[in-house]
Each structure stands twice: as structure tokens, then as C-alpha cells.
Amino acid sequence: MLISIRFKKVPNKERQGVKFFVSDMSNTFKSVKNRFFKTSIHIVDRYQFIRQVSWALENVRKRIQKDISYKLRKYFKRSRSLFIKPASKLTTDQAKEVSLMLDFGNDLKLTYRLKELFYYLPYGYKYVLSQPNRLRAGKSLREWIRRAEESNLKEFKSCTTAFNKWFDEICNSFDYPWSNGPLEVTHTKIKTLKRNCFGMKNFNLFRKRIMFACK
Structure with missing residues (x-):
């Protein structure tokens, strides 16, 4: 409500001159954009949608971690950074550690694969974040969403829902x-x-x- 009141005070001509509207994935900002900045291009800040994958990744790791012994649980916590790190940048010893982690369940393997497909794989259209434009990013993201949904990992449900809802705005980035x-x-x-x-x-x-302080 307060946001709407503030934007109403901005002259319509000035609002129509706004070319880009950058926001997080909040319904409030989408309604503001559609009401006051109809001619602008809506862009979701990259950090906002990338962290959706990070959250899902971490939630799967935590779920698997709860079902293992205390000793191994500490190892999982310490090895969190290796789980996130690109597979191509792992040393031989680090790759062995990650391989041991992945042996604890198929869900971890699926999650690790989805992470690599989104962030790091340096080939083809499957590597989402490497895409050079909106069109190719859209194809790659559609493929990634399909794979995430087919994995049936509950932790990725909110992520894929958000990606489908904000698909165009994400691709604009x-x-x-x-x-x-x-x-x-x-x-x-x-x-x-x-x-x-x-x-x-x-x-x-x-x-x-x-x-x-800010100069």
C-alpha cells in the first residue's frame, strides 16, 4: 500500500520513461511493475533466482544428513563447500570425497547433477547460466525445470514453481x-x-x- 502511494506521486510521463524494472521475486514488485511501469522490461535480479537452486541443494543435503550417524554428519557439514564447488574444479582427493558423499543415496546424485546442469557444465544448451541471450536461456531453463520436476525431489518443488512463475523475467536477465x-x-x-x-x-x-559514507 505504501509503495503504491509513493509511485502515484511520480508523474506518469516519468514512469513511462522507465526502460527497465529490476526486482526480486516478490508478488508485490510484480504488481507494482504491472500497474505503474507497464512499458518497462521486467528483470529478476540474478542473485534472486540463483539462490533458489542453492536453497534446494542445501535442503537435500540436510535431509540426507539427518539419517546418518553423528560422525558422518559432521563430515557432511565440513564437506558442504565441496558439494557446491564445480566438479571440474575439484582436485583428485576432493573428487573422491564428493563421490563418497554421493554414495549415500540416489537423491544426492540427482541433486548434484541438477546443480552441475544449472551452474557449471561447460557444454551445449543444458548449462543454464552460461547462455548468451534470452532465447537460448529459455530453452536451457525449460530443460532444467523438466529434469528437476522429473527428479521428484520435494526440495526442488518451490524452486521449479518460482522459475515457472517468473520465467520471462528470469530470461530477461x-x-x-x-x-x-x-x-x-x-x-x-x-x-x-x-x-x-x-x-x-x-x-x-x-x-x-x-x-x-556512500560517496
Whole structure:
């Protein structure tokens, strides 16, 4: 509601001049875009959809980890970084460790394969994040979603649902390099400054501190 009130104050001509609308995967932002920035191209920040895969990957690992002995559970925790690391960049010893982890169940093998298909495999259209444009990314992402759904891994359900819902906006990120990264960094600086100052009663002084910290 507050967001809508603020954007209503922006002149329509100025809103129509916005070419790109970059956001996370929130329904609120989609409704704002469709209402106030109809002519703009909606782009989902890459970090926002990439982490959907990371969450699913980690949730599968945690589920498998619960069903093994305490000693092996500690090993799984310590080896988390190896599970995420590209297979092509693993040393011989690291590859053996990952292979041992994958032997604990077919679900882990399927998850590891889906991770590689999304992030790292350096060939063909199956490697999602390597695609150079929207069209090829769309084909690759469709194939990845199909594989994830066929895996029947419950941890990937929310991921594939989100990808299907935001498919066009995700694919747009492959044609345009825009990101909310710089804005998020500035936002974090402001929150940190506010916390370190234990609040500021004088807004003008606080604004000066922000401008100084972010220049």
C-alpha cells in the first residue's frame, strides 16, 4: 500500500520513461511493475533466482544428513563447500570425497547433477547460466525445470514453481546486465550506519553521514 502511494506521486510521463524494472521475486514488485511501469522490461535480479537452486541443494543435503550417524554428519557439514564447488574444479582427493558423499543415496546424485546442469557444465544448451541471450536461456531453463520436476525431489518443488512463475523475467536477465547489487550494498551501508549510531534524531545530519559514507 505504501509503495503504491509513493509511485502515484511520480508523474506518469516519468514512469513511462522507465526502460527497465529490476526486482526480486516478490508478488508485490510484480504488481507494482504491472500497474505503474507497464512499458518497462521486467528483470529478476540474478542473485534472486540463483539462490533458489542453492536453497534446494542445501535442503537435500540436510535431509540426507539427518539419517546418518553423528560422525558422518559432521563430515557432511565440513564437506558442504565441496558439494557446491564445480566438479571440474575439484582436485583428485576432493573428487573422491564428493563421490563418497554421493554414495549415500540416489537423491544426492540427482541433486548434484541438477546443480552441475544449472551452474557449471561447460557444454551445449543444458548449462543454464552460461547462455548468451534470452532465447537460448529459455530453452536451457525449460530443460532444467523438466529434469528437476522429473527428479521428484520435494526440495526442488518451490524452486521449479518460482522459475515457472517468473520465467520471462528470469530470461530477461540474460539479455540485460542490470542488477540490484549496487543498491543492496548502499542499503546495507545505511542500515549499518544507523545501527552503529544507535539511531539519529536529526535527519539532515543523518543524511550527511549517509552521503559521506556512500560517496
